[in-house]
Amino acid sequence: MFMNEDRLKDEFILSTLNDFVPEEHLVRNITKWVDFSFIYDLTKPYYSDKGRPAIDPLVLFKIPIIKSLFGISSIQRTCEEIHVNVAYRWFINLPFSEKIPDHSTYSKNYTQRFYQTDIYHQIFTNVLNQIIKLLCY
Numbered sequence: 001m002f003m004n005e006d007r008l009k010d011e012f013i014l015s016t017l018n019d020f021v022p023e024e025h026l027v028r029n030i031t032k033w034v035d036f037s038f039i040y041d042l043t044k045p046y047y048s049d050k051g052r053p054a055i056d057p058l059v060l061f062k063i064p065i066i067k068s069l070f071g072i073s074s075i076q077r078t079c080e081e082i083h084v085n086v087a088y089r090w091f092i093n094l095p096f097s098e099k100i101p102d103h104s105t106y107s108k109n110y111t112q113r114f115y116q117t118d119i120y121h122q123i124f125t126n127v128l129n130q131i132i133k134l135l136c137y
Contacts (some may be wrong), residue, residue, distance in 0.1 A: 020086040027091035062092045076103035
């Protein structure tokens with residue numbers, strides 16, 4: 001008996017991202033304990049209401065979090081990993097129907113939109129303070 005491997009690759013299933021991420025996965029714990037919504041208020045001054053829709057700031061700022069947490073060597077490689085890792089995609093809240101931002105999009109935001117700002121420091125400090133509060137209570 002043999003199996004046609006192509007059939008497995010084209011299988012259509014009805015499921016959600018949520019179904020594929022184990023309850024004990026690190027990204028679930030981070031999402032459970034850290035509220036990232038403050039990023040919207042911090043980044044609002046750097047976005048315009050005009051022009052084409054921007055990439056969600058949470059997506060942009062969670063990409064380097066994935067890179068750091070999971071020891072990925074570069075933003076380009078991180079974007080490639082997000083493309084194939086359902087847990088990473090779940091963490092940045094990007095459904096299968098949407099494309100992963102290209103690494104150059106992240107780089108342009110880093111070197112242009114947020115260049116010479118303390119936005120990264122503010123985000124790091126806020127997340128760290130949230131974790132410290134959790135550990136102290």
